[in-house]
Amino acid sequence: MYQKRTSIVNSLSVNVITIVSTLEIGDSAHIHGTTRALAVQREKELFFGNEGNFLGYGLFNKPILLEAVTEPLTYEREVLSPFIKVNNITINAISTSSVAHIGNTKSVNMEARIKHIRQLEPRER
DSSP: OOOOOEEEEEEEEEEEEOSSOEEEESOEEEEEEEEEEEEEEESSOOOOTTOOOGGGOGGGTSOOOOOOOOSOOOOOOOOSOSEEEEEEEEEEEEOSSOEEEESOEEEEEEEEEEEEEEEOOOOOO
């Protein structure tokens, strides 16, 4: 059973929000965030015009397999107050398909796929 509650926050401080991330204040039905990134690190500054094709990396094409719950889940809970009260929230950073959410959400689906590539110069022996 989905029960709505009201969130009360006295103070919120966020330094950085970046790369497909969200600060959500209030209720939402669905949150879906997706990030795809190629992070290339090179010893020499050398850039080619045809870089960045996600199709060339299997990581970006494979389906994400989610485990399904196979047994029924039963629980009881008693909500004594319809409010969630917080004095202060301090967030340093929200990054790479993430959500900081104050409120109610029915479903959340987040995905971040990052391929790190390091290209180093050959070493003389």
